[in-house]
Every structure is written in C-alpha cells, then in structure tokens.
Amino acid sequence: MRFWKKLIAKQIAERIFQALDQSINYRERTALGVPASRLDQKVFYDNPSLLQNAPFLRTLLQNPNHIGCHTLGDSEPFFAGTQHLERELISICAEDILKGEPDAQDGYIAAGGTEANIQAVWIYRNYFMREKGADISEIGILCSEDSHYSMFKAGNLLNLKNYPIKVNFDNRQINKSHLSATIQKAQKDGIRYFIVVANMMTTMFGSVDEVSDYVEILEQEKIAFKLHVDGAFGGFIYPFSAPQLSLNFNNPHVTSVTLDAHKLVEAPYGTGIFLIRKGWIKYACTEEAQYVNGLDVTLSGSRSGANAVAVWMILMTYGPNGWFEKIHILNYRTKWLCEQLDELNIEYFRQSGSNIVAIKSEYISEALAHQFGLVPDIHIGKANWYKIVVMDHVTVDELDKFITAVREMLEKKNVKGFEKLIG
C-alpha cells in the first residue's frame, strides 16, 4: 500500500488540523474576493473545548470549498490543505484499492454515485464527438437491466439512447444472446460508438458483470467503445472479497470507476468518488469556468471539502487490514444468512463475496418484508425479489430474528414455500 496506512486518532487529528491551517481560516485572514465563508457563526458557534478533539466538526465549521479537481495541477490556493487530503484519498482508492499505476489516475469527490456515473458518460460522449467526429445520435449507452437508474438519467441529460441488456433471471448474468441482438439493433439505429457501464455489484442483487462479455463481442465486431465500472455499491467490498478482480485499473479496458463512500463506508452523504485514468477528464472541462483556478472538469461546481476529509478519516482509522477484517465479518454474516435460507429451502440470489441477499418474493409475505424492512425490486406492482443488505448494524442476532420469524411462519403452515402457503 503506497498511501493507505492505519493511523491512530491523534495522528489523524494532527494531519487534519495541519490541513486546516493550510486552508483559509476566515477568522484569521481577510480574503475580499472569495465568495465563501465559515459556517454561520450565530447558528454554528465555536466551542473550543469541544472542537479541540473533533477534526471533522472543525472542518465542517471552517467549510473549505473543493471546487474543481485537485489531481490535475492548478487548484484554488485558499483550500490547499484539505485538497491535499482529497488527493491522498483519490490515490488510496485508485492505486491501493483499484490497483492503478502510481500517479496515473485523476478523480474527485462527487455528490454521489449518480453524479460519478453521469460524469463518466459525459466524458466519453464528448470524447467520441470531439476525437472521432461522432454525431450525438451515433453514441449509445450499453449496460445490464440490473444497472442503477443513473444510467437512464445520464442518457436523458446527455441526449444519448440507452440500450439495457437482459440478464438471466436466476444468476443475474448478462444474457449474451440478448447482448448480441441489442448491439445489432443499436447498429441498425445508427449507433457506432458505445459507452459501456459494467457493474461491480448492482443495487438490488449485488451481482457483478463480466467485463469480458462486453469486450469480446465489441472487439469482434470492431465497434468503438469506452468502459466505465459502476462500483458505487461494491467498490469498497468486492475488491476485498473477490480473489480475482477484472473491474479495476489492472484491466486495460477499464477507463473509469465510480465508488461511493456514503454506502458501505458509512461516510456522510455527498461522498461519491469518481476515478479515471489520466488524460480523460479533460473532455469534461468547462473552459468558461475562468474564475476558478485550474478551471473545472467536474459536474459538481462547489462542493464541501469536509466530505473528502470524512472519507479519508474513516479509511485511515481502519487501515487496509482493518478494512479487510470488516468486509470479511459482513461476508461471514451473509454466508450465515444464506446457510439458514438453504436449510429452509428458500431460493435466493447471492453473488459470492457480496453482502446482498435477494430472496424470491414467493417465500416472503408482504407483512414479513415490512416488519423487517426488506426492500422489494419494484414498488409499483408485485415484487419479484426482496433484498437484505448486510451492513454493520445488520448483525447475526438481527438476522436470526428474521430467520426465526420465517421459520415460525413456515412451521405454522407446515409447508415449505410461501406460495403453497397462501394457496
């Protein structure tokens, strides 16, 4: 690990206070032209004894603005200290977690996974138009039907057509014959360039796409494409639980990745992470952002530096080994849940290494799903699946209560399977 090291709380606080000293403190320095401020003093007043050991709260109060991207060179000098921590965080994610070459990736902390996915599609759309002379009508978005709805937002915003690929109902893998038929259909529609989004754990199932499914057919057909990985859900889990990973920067076909720290990392909302190989983010540069030092290559504009600091703090508190242990505890609990479901002959989907279990809806009554807060695949109409996401607070004790309730329900009716039960 080049950047990711476990630090004790005192070391973390020292690094953050040092970073804050190197960023503008509006109490100590007058900056007449900066349209920014600390948080409102009447509402968010200082409490020195409280703040002494609270680096995140102090960062929130000092309120650094991380506008722009800080892995490229020039950035707003007023916030240099906390920008440095963001740069370190980007390197941890791109190099230590996703195996990128040293100093070979750019990135920034986005509002969430949605923004990071749209940022990727935006970059590749502009690349195809600028470098290949593509007309906008010739560019399509290709991804599985289990992909997050942000792909459809991207298509809508960027005026690109979406081509969702069917997956096999039971194993959630891309249906290759549908992929091939869809590519042919898209070509008939005039599509010559594809923006492919592969999933490193889908929202509902935790399923993981085979990048090679896309690459083989697109290369065989000699169709130009760029590939983005949506790791908003799995980016902080799957690299630690899957022995072989083709969804990182080791894979030459992967140009960019979305991660999301406000899911499994338990960071504050506003901590999506966009990562891309160097040389690409320029396609999202807004030259008109002349008042921003270094211009702006992000979708966000102004964004809170405290978010980057929060994620950096969490990762440094655990360190790589602590994180590995945490993910393996979640996986242990998930495995435990699956064993109980097997015993009850209840059908479910779980990707190996994932902490999501999607149970076929015929085994779960609506009342039970409601009681235990299970989430359905669709809210309008009859659900096909209900999912359980094994997070930090979802302990074996909590899972056991659910399993006991399911068992009681089945025993009461003395049959296996809810469908038979209600018949």
Ligand SMILES: Cc1ncc(COP(=O)(O)O)c(C=O)c1O
């Ligand atoms: C796989 C995946 N991608 C993208 C997103 C969007 O993330 P956000 O809600 O942070 O915008 C989600 C959210 O659940 C997700 O699961």
